[in-house]
Every structure is written in C-alpha cells, then in structure tokens.
Amino acid sequence: MSTIPTPSVGDELPRLVIEAVDAEKMKTMAALLADSNPIHWDVDTVRELGMGDQPVNQGPNNLGYVMNMLGHWAGGAERIRHIRVRFLDNVFAGDRLEAGGKVTAVGDDGSVDCDVWLARDGDHPVLAGTATLLLG
Amino acid sequence: MTSATQSPTIEELESLVGRQFPGGTYDTEPWRVWLTNDVIGAPQRTDGIAHPMFCYYAAMAGLGISIDEMFTLCYASADDGPMFGECDIQQLRPLEIGATYTVRGEITSAVRKQGERTGTFDIVAFQLEVVAPDGEVSSVVSNSFIFPRRP
Numbered sequence: 276m277s278t279i280p281t282p283s284v285g286d287e288l289p290r291l292v293i294e295a296v297d298a299e300k301m302k303t304m305a306a307l308l309a310d311s312n313p314i315h316w317d318v319d320t321v322r323e324l325g326m327g328d329q330p331v332n333q334g335p336n337n338l339g340y341v342m343n344m345l346g347h348w349a350g351g352a353e354r355i356r357h358i359r360v361r362f363l364d365n366v367f368a369g370d371r372l373e374a375g376g377k378v379t380a381v382g383d384d385g386s387v388d389c390d391v392w393l394a395r396d397g398d399h400p401v402l403a404g405t406a407t408l409l410l411g
Numbered sequence: 412m413t414s415a416t417q418s419p420t421i422e423e424l425e426s427l428v429g430r431q432f433p434g435g436t437y438d439t440e441p442w443r444v445w446l447t448n449d450v451i452g453a454p455q456r457t458d459g460i461a462h463p464m465f466c467y468y469a470a471m472a473g474l475g476i477s478i479d480e481m482f483t484l485c486y487a488s489a490d491d492g493p494m495f496g497e498c499d500i501q502q503l504r505p506l507e508i509g510a511t512y513t514v515r516g517e518i519t520s521a522v523r524k525q526g527e528r529t530g531t532f533d534i535v536a537f538q539l540e541v542v543a544p545d546g547e548v549s550s551v552v553s554n555s556f557i558f559p560r561r562p
Contacts, residue, residue, distance in 0.1 A: 293452065300450045307446060308471070310478050312489040324492045334495030339451030339464045346463075352453070353505040355463050362495045 279350045279410050282387050288376035291344035298330045298368035308333070329367035337366050337402050341391050344374035349387075349408050360391070360404030370395050376406070385411020418560040419486035424533055427485065427521040432539070433475030434515040439465055439508050461506040466550035467498065469506065470539035473514030485521075485535045487558040496534055496555035504549045506541070512549065513542040519553070523560075531560040 301315045313320040314331040322328055338360055346352030366372065373394050380388035386409050393402035439461050448455050453462045471478070482488050506512065516539030523533050536555035543549045 303446060304450045307443060307450070308468070308478070312478070312493070314489075314492065320490075326492070334498070335464060335467055336451050338467070338498055339453065339462070342463050343451065343453050346453070351460075352463050353460050353502070355502055357499075357501050358463075359497065359499040361497050365494075 279354075280348060282378045282381055282410070284378055284381060286378040288344060288348045288378070288389065288391075291340060291347060291374040293340055293370075293372040293374075296332050296336075296366055296368055296370045296372065301330050301332055301336070301368065304333050304336060308335075326365065327367055329369055332366040332368070332370075334362045337362065337372075337393050340372060341374045341376075341393050341402060341404075341406075344376065345389070345391065345406055345408060348376075349410060354408045354410060356386070356407050356409050358391070358404065358406040360402050362402055364395070364399065364401045366393075366395060366401050371397075372401070373397070379405075385409055416486055416488050416491055418531070419533075421523060423486065424521045424523060424535075427518045427535060429517060430484070431517040432515070432537075434513065435473045435475040437469040437473035437512050437514060437541070439469065439506055439510055439512070441508055444508050459508050461508050463500065463502045463505070465506045466500045466502055466541055466552055467554075469512050469541045470514055470516070470550065470552040471554075473512065473541070474516055474537075474539055475514070481556070482558075485533070485556065485558055491561075492559055494557045494559075496536070496557045497553075498555075499553040501551040502549075503551070504543065504547065506543075506549055510544055512544070515540050515542070516552075520555075529559065531562070533558045533560060 376391040520536040541550040
C-alpha cells in the first residue's frame, strides 16, 4: 500500500471522485447481499415510490466510497478503526460523487480523527460522519 | 408490488428492543471479496486483508435472518421503501479473506418519529459482533433502518 501520511489538524483529505454511479453494479451488489429491495434495480418501483426515475444505490456502497477515500489517503483501509456515518440522501445511477474529509484531531498514539462526507453533484451532501484511523 | 405493511403500535415497536438475532456465520470467500471490491471500486488486494466494508457485510449476512425477514420483524417490507439510517463500524482487527466469522447481536432501540415532510417513521437500531475463528471480536457494527409508516 502507499505511504503513511503525517497529518495536521485542518488538513483536507484528497478527494475521491466517482464520475458516474453504475446501475449494473447495484444489481451485482443486490445479488451479493440477497437484498430484494427493488429500488436498486426496478425503475418502475422507484417511480411508484416517488423517488425519481433512476435506480437507488445501496447505502453501504456509498460508505464504501468514503472508506476507499480514507484508505487511499492513509495507506490502507485496514487503518480505519472506527467510522460512523449518517445517510442523508439517496444516490442514483449516473450521479457524480465526491468523497472527502478533514482532519479534526491528531493523537500521540498515531490516531487521527476526521470528518468525512460524500457529496452529489459537487455540493449536495448524501452522507456525513466521522472516522478514526490509526496511522502509527 | 404488494401493498404497504400495517404500521405497528408503539408497544409492538418497543417490544423489539432486546430481541436477539439467531446469528450465524459468514465466509469471506475470495470470489465474494473480488466482486464486492469491484462494485465499490476498492483495490483488489493480494495480502489477504478484506475491505473494512466486510465488517458490515459479514454482520448483515451472518445475523441469521435475511434483510426481508429483518423488515418483516420490524413490521415492514421492502415495498414500504425502508432506508438506511446510521452506520457505525468499529474495525478492531481487519477481517481476513478466506476465513469464517461468527455473528451475534440484537436490536438495541426502536423509536417513532414525526417529520414535517416525511410524516411518521420508525427508526430501529441493532448491534452485531463479528467474531474471528480464534474467538476474538474483529468488528462491532451498529446500524439503523428507517421505516416510513403510512397512515
């Protein structure tokens, strides 16, 4: 994996961009999770529920993007010790996403606290939370 | 599509707290890890360490009931449009690829809320432990689902 960073409070984490969320991958994940919720593949159901006209990404996928962002920065996602997030809005097929974060505390033991987020179309928040990594 | 599920009473909702899941096991099989990494855009690692999202996947798949059965337990169905609320993952020790993990856990809270735009909805939270083959807890996962309740 890549080099371990030396962070300071206030550092912005390098952003991770997902150019377009892929509807086909939602189908793969639905099968992997045995998740029968039709909003992940059946556009008619999405419309009937008044949720738009594109399949809705699985919430855990959105968290996975944020973990990837942290892992790229920290030199490996295994350095994530704790992450807590709220799912603020849906992500749809075709959406452009950016995952980012900011260092809020650095401990003597190598622990680093961060605010983390995932945004749609530049600035619409779809996920926000906090994470603690152990870099030492 | 089926019709929306009948909303539970407050007493029925609150009686969910403390309900233990049957539990079970989850195998971090290499093919499953590869496909999952592909879906979420994670690197395909060769050092035997699974992506931390597997803390979540192991917990959910190993709790002993399906997501549909979880919804039913919470007086809902997939057709009601349940949503993910919060997710809290402690990765105490990274999960390893090719191992079998044991999962145990229970429902920890169940509350009713009223939103101006969203109407009535229930939030049901649960905590799951993912236990490594040597008996150590590798991960603690706390999740909540939001269930819209129609009048």
